[in-house]
Amino acid sequence: MLFSLRVALRFLIEGRNQSLFIVIGIAVGVSVIIFIGAIITSLQSNLIEQTLGNSAHITISESSDIFRDIRQVSRFGLIESQLAKTADFQDWRPVLTSLENNSYFTAISPVLDGNGFLVKGGEDTSVLLRGVELDRANAIYQISERIIKGSDILEGNQIIIGKELAEDFKLNPGDVVLIALANNVRERFSIQGIFDFENQSINSNWIFIDLKRAQKLLDKEDYISRIELQINDVFAADRISRELSFQLGGLIVENWKEQNAQLLNALSSQSVSNYIIQIFVLLAVTLGISSVLGISVIQRSRELGILKALGIKNNSARMIFIFQGAILGFLGALSGTALGILLINVFTNFVSVFSIEVQLSQIIFIIIITTIACIVSAVIPANSSAKLNPIEVIRNA
Numbered sequence: 001m002l003f004s005l006r007v008a009l010r011f012l013i014e015g016r017n018q019s020l021f022i023v024i025g026i027a028v029g030v031s032v033i034i035f036i037g038a039i040i041t042s043l044q045s046n047l048i049e050q051t052l053g054n055s056a057h058i059t060i061s062e063s064s065d066i067f068r069d070i071r072q073v074s075r076f077g078l079i080e081s082q083l084a085k086t087a088d089f090q091d092w093r094p095v096l097t098s099l100e101n102n103s104y105f106t107a108i109s110p111v112l113d114g115n116g117f118l119v120k121g122g123e124d125t126s127v128l129l130r131g132v133e134l135d136r137a138n139a140i141y142q143i144s145e146r147i148i149k150g151s152d153i154l155e156g157n158q159i160i161i162g163k164e165l166a167e168d169f170k171l172n173p174g175d176v177v178l179i180a181l182a183n184n185v186r187e188r189f190s191i192q193g194i195f196d197f198e199n200q201s202i203n204s205n206w207i208f209i210d211l212k213r214a215q216k217l218l219d220k221e222d223y224i225s226r227i228e229l230q231i232n233d234v235f236a237a238d239r240i241s242r243e244l245s246f247q248l249g250g251l252i253v254e255n256w257k258e259q260n261a262q263l264l265n266a267l268s269s270q271s272v273s274n275y276i277i278q279i280f281v282l283l284a285v286t287l288g289i290s291s292v293l294g295i296s297v298i299q300r301s302r303e304l305g306i307l308k309a310l311g312i313k314n315n316s317a318r319m320i321f322i323f324q325g326a327i328l329g330f331l332g333a334l335s336g337t338a339l340g341i342l343l344i345n346v347f348t349n350f351v352s353v354f355s356i357e358v359q360l361s362q363i364i365f366i367i368i369i370t371t372i373a374c375i376v377s378a379v380i381p382a383n384s385s386a387k388l389n390p391i392e393v394i395r396n397a
Helices: 002-014 016-052 093-100 134-141 163-168 200-205 211-217 234-248 261-299 301-309 314-350 360-377 379-386 390-396
Strands: 058-061 067-069 083-085 105-120 123-132 147-150 158-162 176-181 186-195 206-210 226-231 252-255
Touching: 002 016, 002 314, 016 261, 016 314, 016 360, 058 234, 093 105, 093 226, 105 134, 105 211, 123 134, 123 163, 123 176, 123 200, 123 211, 134 206, 134 226, 158 163, 158 200, 163 186, 163 200, 200 206, 206 211, 226 234, 234 252, 261 314, 261 360, 314 360, 360 379
Parallel strands: 123 206, 158 186
Antiparallel strands: 058 226, 058 252, 067 083, 105 123, 105 176, 105 226, 147 186, 158 206, 176 186
16 A cells, blocks of 8 residues: 555656646636635625524514404303404513523514504604514614614613604604504604614614503503514524424414525525536546546556566555545645635635635535545546556557
8 A cells, every 4th residue: 555655656746747737627626616615605694694684583473364263262152153363462471481491592572563654744654663672672683783873772752763764854863753553642752863774665664662662552561563583593494483383382483484485596596506516617627637547547557567567466556546546636625725715815805795704614525525536536547557467568568
């Protein structure tokens, strides 16, 4: 084995120009794999962060479309053909406690939503009142970090509105506006802060208010509309939703995958295209090495014939080219990794509008796979070398 390694190194050094071109070819292929893989992976991460980073991954609610048959709950016996409509759920605190004891969830926020109108100077617009506990809501929406004017305090009749809504009505922190509800309730609120979610729809419609104040305003004491959740692994949202749905019985559990099917399809398509590119690049590298080493067998047939005449075994002759493939693959993978990282740095500094990161685990995996592929590509030339007849080789030399 050691003898085969020494011979393999000697062959590579003697044919240094050929070896250099092989290493460069492998390096280019590996750099392309690393570069494209890093861009697609980072693009997906950035897209997920932009889409899901500041939104609920899972929501728990009682839908207004769900009806419950009174016969199942009435203590007066059967009541025919009467249904009760459930719009909110009241017994949410035990559910909240149970969720807090689950390590899946990184953020848990109870919310009470209500529709209304913001009225100012004779003009009005429809808005979505979002009653929240600010500390919990911050874990999902980072409201405090998105305040561009004023402060993030939500107490009593204080509200936080969006940037577009403030611009449309020329509002500033400290201004007082009228909120009118469908139940004829009209209350005045002081604007405490203005946020910017970098989303026109949210900035134009959402108004944050303290949860307890919202419950009183909407006449839904101790009720909420939903519980919003975030998890570490966003792609596990469907599995965790199924588990929650089984545990929570009649409550409706929804996840972002159901609500963003097009986004999920786009991410899957990106991943598939990334794998296809990597496979074909690796295949091209493998075929190139196999061809070059096949030529090397012919070029080295005289030396191999002499070595066999001196007693080298077929397996040892085979290992010479296996070692060559391994050495070339490993050196090419290392060089390609350095080149790929250089390309990523150049792209990040001069072209990219989002950060591109290369994971160490991905680099190690690519180096290992490339080396193995190069070893496999050397198998056919290695078998050819093992079949050489030393007498015929020396006679025809």
